[in-house]
Amino acid sequence: MPSSDITAHTLDQVVQLAARITGVMRDGLEELDLTEPLANLLWILDPAAAPLPLRKLALRLHCDPSNISQLSVQLEDKGLGQRRPHPEDGRVRTLVLTERGVEVRTQLLDLVAARSPLSVLGDAEQHRLQAMLAKALATPR
Amino acid sequence: MPSSDITAHTLDQVVQLAARITGVMRDGLEELDLTEPLANLLWILDPAAAPLPLRKLALRLHCDPSNISQLSVQLEDKGLGQRRPHPEDGRVRTLVLTERGVEVRTQLLDLVAARSPLSVLGDAEQHRLQAMLAKALATPR
DNA sequence: GACTTTTACTTGAGAAAGTCATGTAAGCTC
DNA sequence: GAGCTTACATGACTTTCTCAAGTAAAAGTC
Numbered sequence: 405m406p407s408s409d410i411t412a413h414t415l416d417q418v419v420q421l422a423a424r425i426t427g428v429m430r431d432g433l434e435e436l437d438l439t440e441p442l443a444n445l446l447w448i449l450d451p452a453a454a455p456l457p458l459r460k461l462a463l464r465l466h467c468d469p470s471n472i473s474q475l476s477v478q479l480e481d482k483g484l485g486q487r488r489p490h491p492e493d494g495r496v497r498t499l500v501l502t503e504r505g506v507e508v509r510t511q512l513l514d515l516v517a518a519r520s521p522l523s524v525l526g527d528a529e530q531h532r533l534q535a536m537l538a539k540a541l542a543t544p545r
Numbered sequence: 546m547p548s549s550d551i552t553a554h555t556l557d558q559v560v561q562l563a564a565r566i567t568g569v570m571r572d573g574l575e576e577l578d579l580t581e582p583l584a585n586l587l588w589i590l591d592p593a594a595a596p597l598p599l600r601k602l603a604l605r606l607h608c609d610p611s612n613i614s615q616l617s618v619q620l621e622d623k624g625l626g627q628r629r630p631h632p633e634d635g636r637v638r639t640l641v642l643t644e645r646g647v648e649v650r651t652q653l654l655d656l657v658a659a660r661s662p663l664s665v666l667g668d669a670e671q672h673r674l675q676a677m678l679a680k681a682l683a684t685p686r
Numbered sequence: 687g688a689c690t691t692t693t694a695c696t697t698g699a700g701a702a703a704g705t706c707a708t709g710t711a712a713g714c715t716c
Numbered sequence: 717g718a719g720c721t722t723a724c725a726t727g728a729c730t731t732t733c734t735c736a737a738g739t740a741a742a743a744g745t746c
Contacts, residue, residue, distance in 0.1 A: 411658045414671050415566065417678040418663070419588070422563030424682070425556065427607050441732070447560070459694060466568050468734050473696055475732095487695095495694040495741045517552045521681040522559070530555050533677050536670055537558040540662040541565070582703065600723060609705050614725055616703095628724095636712045636723040692743070702733075707726105714721070 425520050432515045436508060437482075443512055445475050446484070451506045455498035457490065472499075484508055566661050573656045577649060578623075584653060586616050590626070592647045596639035598631065613640075625649055 433443055448464050462469040476499055479485030484505035490496035501509060574584055589605050603610040617640055620626035625646035631637035642650060
């Protein structure tokens with residue numbers, strides 16, 4: 405159990421860093437023709453992972469499911485995503501990226517990675533950083 | 546210059562961690578009678594530091610100055626903050642926490658610190674973490 | 687196997703938060 | 717001190733989000 409002061413400072417740093425990262429993202433949104441909420445959704449739509457039900461996406465983004473519905477419509481209108489019926493459960497719909505969606509998502513991640521303050525850390529440092537972050541993220545809930 | 550894949554993963558972790566932290570904060574908002582934007586403002590109002598002009602607060606929160614004006618009114622209505630004229634520049638107003646404001650801010654920080662996933666890291670680990678985060682945050686802009 | 691309950695999503699209304707344009711007042715420049 | 721810039725306030729408007737209600741499918745109950 406760390407002293408509360410120490411954690412407070414670490415917290416502050418993480419929050420600041422996150423603010424910087426979202427700042428970088430926001431600056432790149434226009435050139436990708438995205439809004440911030442759409443970019444956030446795109447961010448968590450990993451094309452390599454199994455497609456997620458809308459409900460799970462809402463949990464991940466800490467928002468109401470109806471919000472995801474609306475964002476999904478926007479993604480579809482832009483030709484970046486598509487809602488597909490779940491093969492086993494007729495109530496469920498999963499959100500999948502189109503080819504173009506994957507492309508734009510890659511551009512988004514690359515853009516942020518290139519301009520993020522984390523890029524000043526070398527490979528070795530990042531690995532050590534990742535280990536610590538993973539430990540923190542491994543805590544339940 | 547790190548490989549882009551590595552940075553992408555680190556980014557993902559930082560973003561996830563930040564989401565967890567804001568999630569913890571959101572869960573605590575009701576018991577503190579705060580809204581999320583007010584809590585964000587409260588967060589950056591360090592009573593130990595020199596009082597900041599509203600304009601600087603807008604820069605820190607990456608939002609329009611008019612937004613800070615409105616939030617300042619809310620803070621004042623709640624008796625947590627007070628806008629003071631700048632002693633040297635008549636155009637400028639600084640936002641200062643009241644005694645109660647400092648109290649509530651402390652409660653907010655303590656609450657988040659106690660429930661944040663970072664608390665699983667020991668003192669030594671946090672120090673190493675802080676060093677790396679500081680290096681990243683030291684990059685200009 | 688029909689009946690109720692639960693779960694997943696959609697829809698539309700409404701609230702909240704943020705931006706933009708405009709106005710006012712104070713400093714700065716010459 | 718005339719003109720320009722900067723800092724904040726105000727009001728109209730947009731965007732985003734939530735909440736309540738509705739539909740449809742699955743699961744549980746008898």
